[in-house]
Amino acid sequence: MxxxxxxxxxxxxxxxxxxxxxxxxxxxxxxxxxxxxxxxxxxxxxxxxxxxxxxxxxxxxxxxxxxxxxxxxxxxxxxxxxxxxxxxxxxxxxxxxxxxxxxxxxxxxxxxxxxxxxxxxxxxxxxxxxxxxxxxxxxxxxxxxxxxxxxxxxxxxxxxxxxxxxxxxxxxxxxxxxxxxxxxxxxxxxxxxxxxxxxxxxxxxETESLSSSGYQIGDQVTINGIFVSSTSTVQLRPLRTQGTITRVVKNAANPYLLDDGMGWVNGRVIVKKELRQYQVSQGETLSGIAQKLGVSWQEMARLNQLANPHLIYPGQLLRY
Missing domain, CATH: 3.20.20.80 (Glycosidases)
Incomplete structure (x- = not known):
């Protein structure tokens, strides 16, 4: 056979x-x-x-x-x-x-x-x-x-x-x-x-890892569902569609706690992450800023459409 x-x-x-x-x-x-x-x-x-x-x-x-x-x-x-x-x-x-x-x-x-x-x-x-x-x-x-x-x-x-x-x-x-x-x-x-x-x-x-999908404490996210705990499989309708990640539990089914108690979410119910901004100070470089923020300088260059990542100036607002 x-x-x-x-x-x-x-x-x-x-x-x-x-x-x-x-x-x-x-x-x-x-x-x-x-x-x-x-x-x-x-x-x-x-x-x-x-x-x-x-x-x-x-x-x-x-x-x-x-x-x-x-x-x-x-x-x-x-x-x-x-x-x-x-x-x-x-x-x-x-x-x-x-x-x-x-x-x-x-x-x-x-x-x-x-x-x-x-x-x-x-x-x-x-x-x-x-x-x-x-x-x-x-x-x-x-x-x-x-x-x-x-x-x-x-x-x-x-x-x-x-x-x-x-x-x-x-x-x-x-x-x-x-x-x-x-x-x-x-x-x-x-x-x-x-x-x-x-x-x-x-x-x-291959399943995308929910605990390593790029979200961290402080990220503001838009969601379309929420869970009562980090291990729950029952999705609820959120009272609000936006929140801030205040805690991360690695390897949990729903690793992100929103607003210290709004509820728990994972990468599949997060619709998008709201981009934050950083104001450039005198003498700073893109790689130095990225390292300080814990992000990739290549990703920052892409998000901000920087043709030359070496050319940034004081007062410039960079999204990340």
Whole structure:
């Protein structure tokens, strides 16, 4: 049986935790893609158990949501619910599962979903599109360019192995789901397996470190969510959208305390950092200022569009 590496598994509530030997299955795969919801109103029964179990075994996790929005506002609401449910698990990739024609213009609706996910803080967002629905829904090479990756299914004989049958909707895809009848140690039934076609495994599995994302005490930030503690996975709606970082707890899920008690945030709910300014004094150099502020002089030069970083003058205001 031909089983391409890396081994990429996707599961949902249909794979019952009681039937999964998580440690054994973790040894057989390279990463897992877990369904979180079937539209806004239906949350997968076991997604939290799946995510927690695989993360505890150090298996990289992606998440996906079956898209069912019936209009633009509904698509954005689905994105918000998807993000709220999954963000605490720090997935390395977010996928839209596009198989159902739930509204007239699925390309436009899914773009609203994708854009809202990005606004909320999802770093990488991809599209899983049914091969036979790709053209039917109106997707083109241009319309999928906004996504960070494209994942297409085509099974061929669907005997659990890959025998060279590839998607026909487009030649430009990154993952190929080649069977729904795969078999792996750790589960008694059939499984969906995919293979990597373009990019690297790291592109889909490396998670941005929330505790080393460049924020520090004193930074003023704009946020779109907040947590009650540094370890909480339940995202709340903030009373205010701006605050100042007053404490940093390294390696915490939510490492930044705002305003000595407003709440805790991480790099995914921080929308942007408000730039501060420094006034140049006589005799100062950009490298000396950067060292004093604990930032990179190259980044300061870029932020301030300094063609010659050696030419700064007293009284000049520099953003950092």
């Amino acid at each position: 031909t089983r391409p590496r890396p081994v990429i598994l996707d599961i949902s509530e249909h794979q019952l935790p009681s039937q999964l030997n998580y440690p054994q299955l973790a040894q057989a795969i390279d990463w897992v893609i877990i369904r979180v919801q079937y539209g806004s109103l239906y949350q997968d029964k076991h997604f939290q158990t799946h995510l927690t179990s695989f993360k505890n075994l150090n298996v990289p996790v992606n998440v996906y949501a079956w898209v069912r929005g019936i209009n633009g506002a509904d698509m954005e609401k689905e994105a918000e619910d998807f993000y709220r449910r999954a963000v605490g698990f720090q997935p390395s990739f977010w996928w839209l599962d596009i198989e159902e024609g739930s509204m007239g213009n699925m390309v436009k609706g899914c773009e609203l979903f994708r854009r809202r996910l990005k606004e909320l803080g999802a770093k990488k967002v991809g599209a899983y599109i049914a091969n036979h629905r790709y053209r039917e829904f109106g997707f083109t090479s241009e319309s999928v360019q906004a996504y960070d990756a494209l994942w297409l299914p085509t099974y061929g004989q669907n005997d659990g192995s890959y025998r060279g049958v590839t998607p026909t909707a487009t030649a430009n895809y990154d993952l190929h789901q080649y069977t729904s009848n795969g078999r792996l140690p750790g589960y008694p039934g059939p499984l969906d397996l995919s293979r990597l076609v373009r990019k690297t495994s790291a592109f889909f599995t």
